[in-house]
Amino acid sequence: MGDSEKFDKILLSHGSGGKLAHELVEKHFVRVFDNPLLARLDDSAVITVSGRLAFTTDSYVVSPIFFPGGDIGKLAVCGTANDLAMSGARPLCLSLSLIIEEGLPQSELKTIIESVNTAAMEVGVTIVTGDTKVVQRGSADKLFINTAGIGIIPENVDISGSNAKPGDKVLLSGPIGDHGIAVLSKREGLSFTTVLESDCAPLNSLVAEMLNVSADIRCLRDPTRGGLATTLNELAKQSNVSIRIEEEKVPVHEAVLAACEMLGLDPLYIANEGKLVAIVPAEHADKILRVMHRNQYGKEASLIGEVCANNPGRVVMKTRIGSSRIVDMLVGDPLPRIC
């Protein structure tokens, strides 16, 4: 038993760079992730790559750090892997940096790192480098994680938010709002009972299968913060087109609808962590949908609308009663710190 394990809580000295810090790294990271690049413990991981590289980073500050359907560790891997996948890249390596508030139980850290590892294995990425800092109580909230990732983009793939063209179809991989509502249901001072779990999941296998049947996918984006409405607005503005969707085609779980009614929220603006929006050439929409339906993360995929030329930058929704209205970007922050 090393000195580190004598303390059941993370102390400031675990981040000091000294002996306790080394033990922490060895016990919680090197042993769990078990790969030669990380085990060298050099200042940088050295990787040989060829091809077009995608590079992305994201920080995770979700509160609470454990939520139904996942935890901050799983989120930190899936979120960054998904950002890579949304540019068509196959995720290769991740970095993992932690800012820990002193007092975090080591058992919680262990659970989170194990879930980082499980998620990384599902994605097929290696954690090759990392950092750990411990800050005084109150300077962080339990645990913040940053991951950066690199991936390789296949040669014939060109995916960008600015590629949508009039006539293209808009696909959504499944029901919206699960993540935001699941996290919210566990918020201190706001607990309510729901059967919902976060949809937090890696989407790189789904994207790879979609690209297999059509390399001409124009845009991919995961509707995280700001929800589906904000993502569609971003795409419409970037591509200088309008997007028309049909309310009835957008899947929403009844439990999300019910919670949104109670809290005065709109599912269109609630965050997702395992969904994607794809804009694809109309003639490829059916075959892409078929492969999506065969993947566990695209089973409930649907065609929700199309891209039009008029009113560029606008998102318009045909409502259930047959009328239509504008869907704007999220303004403000109805749900702070959900990712």
Place this chain on the structure above:
Amino acid sequence: MRFITEFRRSDLAEGLIAQINQRSHTPARLMEFCGGHTVTIFKYGIRQILPDNIEMVSGPGCPICVTANTDLDKAIALAKIPQVIIATFGDMLKVPGSHTSLQELKADGTDVRIVYSALDAIAMAQENPTRSVVFLGIGFETTAPTIAASILQAEDRRINNYYVLSLHKLCPPVIRTILDSGEVELQGLVCPGHVSAIIGSHPWDFIARDYGIPCVVSGFEPVDILQCVVMLVDQVESGRSEVEIAYRRGVHPEGNEEAMRLMEQVFEPGPAAWRGIGEVPDSGLKIRNEYQHFDATMAFDIDPGQPYEPDGCICGDILRGVKTPPDCQLFDNACTPQYPVGPCMVSSEGTCSAYYNYGEGRDG
């Protein structure tokens, strides 16, 4: 939760729209009093789908919007007292008072916390015995009973650091004021659903009887609103003026007697200041003398200063149904949800916010 999807069914909506088109011939201006109704009407595009002879105008039924700056400034002054924790519904945070908002104070370190119920504020008071928790009691008859219950609970548990700033407002008196002003002529009133769930449908009888205006209590789903319009159209076309309920699953004509008893036990009617309308007698709820030790205005000595209204903002006219947001020179220019000037753009139930968010009156 069939209560939601059943009332969003497109086949039901289509049937009701067909009935409206078939039966409605007379020009009719209908006011939806409640901000919740305004949101449904805009969210589902109900205005565009109604025949041209039916005009829907929004009324003063957004409790945040009608809160006068004099009252907002009191809340802000209370928030500045170091020992005070302000507990509030989230919508209040962004509303600009005369000089600042609770959101800005919060960013500067003032202790302002969002709760979803007054009972959460009670728990907060118990967890912070050395602080004073002031709950901002904003709302209509809908929220007043639970806030009355919180005061009774605090009394029962001898919690002596819980206070309420009661800015509650009552709906029937202000509707009378609007009708008496003669500024807006109405052929029908979509009566508030949640308020009526508490007070019943009888408090609207005077509108049908004394003013000859058809009244129908509505629910909040698109099918509810369309059903309500069908019933109002029927009254208009047949020359009747009665109070009817299109929201039977939520509203009983006699209301919720227990909720009204709680409200009456703790509060008594008093004058209240409404933005754009002014002081309306007996349209507010004052904490009764026997519970005045929970009244934040009695417990703290505050000086909110002189209220100030932003230049050019016509929220007051919009709340009376006299003007619409596109009539305002600030709308979609100086005043947007990101940078709101008036409260009707801030509150999710505000008329300006509904126009803006659902794209009416905006270019393109």
